[in-house]
Amino acid sequence: MITATGVVKKYSEEVAIGPLDLTIPVGGITALVGPNGAGKSTLLTMIGRLLGMDEGTIEIAGYDVARTGSKDLAKIISILRQENHFVTRLTVRQLVGFGRFPHSRGRLTPADEEHISRAIDFLDLGELEGRYLDQLSGGQRQRAYVAMVLAQDTEYVLLDEPLNNLDMRHSVQMMQHLARAATELGRTIVIVLHDINFAGHYADRICAMKDGRVVAVGTPGEMMTDDVLTRVFDTEVEVVDGPRGRLAVYY
Amino acid sequence: MLAVLAAASGAGNLAYGNPMPVGSEGFWLIAEMRSTNLVVMLLVAFCQGIATVSFQTAANNRIITPSIMGFESLYRLVQTGAVFLLGAAGVVAVQGGLQFLLQVLLMVVFAALLYGWLLSGRFANLQIMLLIGIILGGGLGAVATFMQRLLSPSEFDVLTARLLGDVSNADAGYLPLAVPLVALAGGCLWLDARRLDVLALGREAAVNLGLDHRRETMKVLLLVSVLMAVSTALVGPLTFLGFLVAMLSYQLADTHDHRYVFPVAWLTGFVVLSGAYFVLRHLFYAEGSVGIIIEVVGGGFFLVHILRKGRL
Numbered sequence: 435m436i437t438a439t440g441v442v443k444k445y446s447e448e449v450a451i452g453p454l455d456l457t458i459p460v461g462g463i464t465a466l467v468g469p470n471g472a473g474k475s476t477l478l479t480m481i482g483r484l485l486g487m488d489e490g491t492i493e494i495a496g497y498d499v500a501r502t503g504s505k506d507l508a509k510i511i512s513i514l515r516q517e518n519h520f521v522t523r524l525t526v527r528q529l530v531g532f533g534r535f536p537h538s539r540g541r542l543t544p545a546d547e548e549h550i551s552r553a554i555d556f557l558d559l560g561e562l563e564g565r566y567l568d569q570l571s572g573g574q575r576q577r578a579y580v581a582m583v584l585a586q587d588t589e590y591v592l593l594d595e596p597l598n599n600l601d602m603r604h605s606v607q608m609m610q611h612l613a614r615a616a617t618e619l620g621r622t623i624v625i626v627l628h629d630i631n632f633a634g635h636y637a638d639r640i641c642a643m644k645d646g647r648v649v650a651v652g653t654p655g656e657m658m659t660d661d662v663l664t665r666v667f668d669t670e671v672e673v674v675d676g677p678r679g680r681l682a683v684y685y
Numbered sequence: 686m687l688a689v690l691a692a693a694s695g696a697g698n699l700a701y702g703n704p705m706p707v708g709s710e711g712f713w714l715i716a717e718m719r720s721t722n723l724v725v726m727l728l729v730a731f732c733q734g735i736a737t738v739s740f741q742t743a744a745n746n747r748i749i750t751p752s753i754m755g756f757e758s759l760y761r762l763v764q765t766g767a768v769f770l771l772g773a774a775g776v777v778a779v780q781g782g783l784q785f786l787l788q789v790l791l792m793v794v795f796a797a798l799l800y801g802w803l804l805s806g807r808f809a810n811l812q813i814m815l816l817i818g819i820i821l822g823g824g825l826g827a828v829a830t831f832m833q834r835l836l837s838p839s840e841f842d843v844l845t846a847r848l849l850g851d852v853s854n855a856d857a858g859y860l861p862l863a864v865p866l867v868a869l870a871g872g873c874l875w876l877d878a879r880r881l882d883v884l885a886l887g888r889e890a891a892v893n894l895g896l897d898h899r900r901e902t903m904k905v906l907l908l909v910s911v912l913m914a915v916s917t918a919l920v921g922p923l924t925f926l927g928f929l930v931a932m933l934s935y936q937l938a939d940t941h942d943h944r945y946v947f948p949v950a951w952l953t954g955f956v957v958l959s960g961a962y963f964v965l966r967h968l969f970y971a972e973g974s975v976g977i978i979i980e981v982v983g984g985g986f987f988l989v990h991i992l993r994k995g996r997l
Contacts (some may be wrong), residue, residue, distance in 0.1 A: 484889050508895025515889050521745050522885045522941035532883065536895040540879030586894070 435460055436481060436590065436624070441490035443476055451476050451646035453490065460589075462638030463616050463623045467630055469667055472643040474626045475516070475594050481624070482513030482592045494590060508536035512583040513592040516626075518575075520567065526578045527563040530554055533585030553585035556619075557611055573604035580608070584615060591615070593625045597632065605629075609636045630667075630682045634658045642666040658682065721857045725919065726962065728860070729926075730954030732867055732916035734934065736909045737927030738943070738950050739874050742885045743905040744815065747935070750928040751913045754815070755799070755822030756792055757922035758829065761848055763788060765829040768836060768844045785859045788918040789866070789911070796910030800903055848921060863915050870911040873904075878943035881905065885941060925983030930954040932986070957982075 435457065442452035451473035458464050466474040479485040481492055483499045492499040494511050512533075520529075530553050534546040542550075554563050557577045567575055576596060583591055593612070597605045613636050615621050627633045633640050633654070640657040642650040643666075650662050657663070658680040663671035671684045740751040799818060833841060874881070883891050884901055891898050916923070934950040961978040 482893065484892055503895075504892060504897050505895040508893065513889075513893050518890070520886055520890070521741075521747055522882075523939075524941055528941065532886065532890070532894060535879075535883055540882060583893070 435493075435495065436622075437493045438477070438481070439491050439493075441477070441480060441492060442488050443473075443480060443485070444488050452487075454646070454648055456641065456648050456651070458622070458624060458639070458641075460622050461616070461620065463612060463625060463636060464639045464641060465625055465627045465633035465637035466641050466643060467627055467633050467666070468643035468649075473646040474643050476646075477643070478513070478592050478594050478624065478626055479515070482511060483507060484513060484515070505536065508586070508588070510588055511590040511592065512586040512588040514579055514583050514594060514596065516594045516598055518579055523566055523568065525564055525566055526559055526570070526581070527554065529567060529578055530559075530563075530581045530585045533582040533587075536586060549585050549587060553581040556584060556615070557581045572599050573601070573607075576600060576604070576608065577611070580611065584619070584621075588621075590622045590624070593623065595626045595628060597627065597629065605632065612636070630658075630663060630671075634682065635679055644668075654680075721860075722962070723959070724860060726958045727955055728863060728867055729916050729920055729923070730930070730958050731871060731951050732912040733923060733927040734930045734950030734954035735871055735874060735947055736912035736916070737931040738934065738946055739881060739905050740909045740927075741931055742881050742943070743902050743909070745885065745887050747932070748928075749815065750924070750931070751909050752917075752922065752924050752927060753822060754818040754910075754913075755795065755825060756910070756913045756917050757924065758822040758825035759792055759795055760788070760917045760922060762825045762829040762832075763791065764847050765832045765836075765844060768840050769832040782858060782862055785856075785918055786862060789914045792914035792917065793907070793910050796914070797907060800906045800910075859919060863919055867912060867915050870908045870915075874908050875944075875947060877901075877905070877908075878947065881943040882941060885943075923979060925980045926954065926958065929979065929983035929986055930957060933957070 437458075438454050438456045440452070441454040442450060444450045454473075454477060456477070466478065468474050476485065480487050481494070481499065483504065486500070494507070497507065497510065499507065524532075527550065530550050531542060531546070533553065534542060534549060538546050554560060557580060559574070559577060559581055562570065562574060562578075567578060570578065576599075580593070580596060583593075596608055596612070600608060609632055612623055612625065616623050616638075625637070627637075634657070635654070637654060640650075640652060640654055641648060642657065642662070649666055650657060652662075658673050660671060660673050663673065663682055663684075667684070669684050671682050673680050673682050675681075737750050741747050741749060799821070800814065833844065836844065880896060880901055883894050883896050884898070884905065886894075888898050891901070930950055930953050934946055934953045937953065938946045938949040940946065957979065961982065965978050
């Protein structure tokens, strides 16, 4: 379980995120949605200890993020940012291998190799594992990054807009992979999404943020309503019943 | 192959142009005298190669070199200051084991203060640190240049010889001090190689993998400053050597793994340095400055590389 209590991040006198209180239960996919600048990514990076907070506490599975050593946290939680650019030239397999660093400190054991192969297969990267990252398309590269955090074998996985820059097909594939990771591998996935319809279809819980605060939390059924979405996004949203669940129409 | 090249250029430096017949007593005497230079080259290649590779990893940038961080300007200032205050005798005053250690210490303290202040303060940003380092370096260099203006021509002449990076600047007497220092710093970096691999992924990926990014960066930068300080105090500034070596060794090693890149960088550094030295001595017959050749070749290589590849 991830618990945030009274979390505040001050960027300047006027701009601040929080105070935030949020509980994310174990299992399934939790989607963070909201307009630009709502603080979704900030919250995610604070949970993933990439960014320090000014007030409040965040606990992951009982460990205080600010006090627990980074080394120990790396076995519990993994985070993937939106922008990933590596100076080093790596193959897919080498990249995924880095996911094992928290466990093996860089000395890969046969068990590690097995984890790596499983993560690669899980994301259908088998044929690409020898390719360099700069030889891959955006969608393939994104899958390789996700394979790396899955190889890290943490109970909690945080992803910051993993669908960014992906086309329709790759977005759907990515969400299907993540849904499988949640059910088959039993991971707790927290994901920042921009497309509310993706959240409505794939997430188990939706957490809506606005102006640095959590304004609504609930199941897709509770959240996918005209009222809630219009209020969160400050845009006229109409929710219609589609063939595969509810769809938000806002065009 | 690199090892063969290194051995060849080393042997070339020892034997080529040796007036005595091979195997005679005189031959070995001359070779022995030259071997000091060779040891210095090995040491400098080690320092510059490994320091630059590590520095680029910590800075997450493949086109910078630690020498822009003000080491060379500081060295220049110390040397100039000595001549300025004490006259031509000053050059002698900054030679000797104790003075060597003091210079190294000064540079390391300078670096430690800079890194410590900038990486732990509210900026806590490597880019800002680099920028301030460059500006400080420029400032120190300007002070040194100003003092040089006030020197008499003969003093200036004496000083210039010290300011051009040259292997023959090195006093064999410094080696017993320099070797353990360098071995210690290099050894620490070697033991750190796996963490360096992770550090090279950038801050966010490194933190995600459980690395204490700030501590690791500080540690690497401090070790780098020891290596650079020893190298600079030993032979003077060699701006392009580190950069050239790091770039070449990444091309040659073609891996991200620091445990391979380090030895390749050392050997490459030695080949470049001793090759340049050999060319200078035996093709140009000038006992001049090896730094010039390296900087011409290094600068040219840098331009060609950037233009051809468009990325690093």
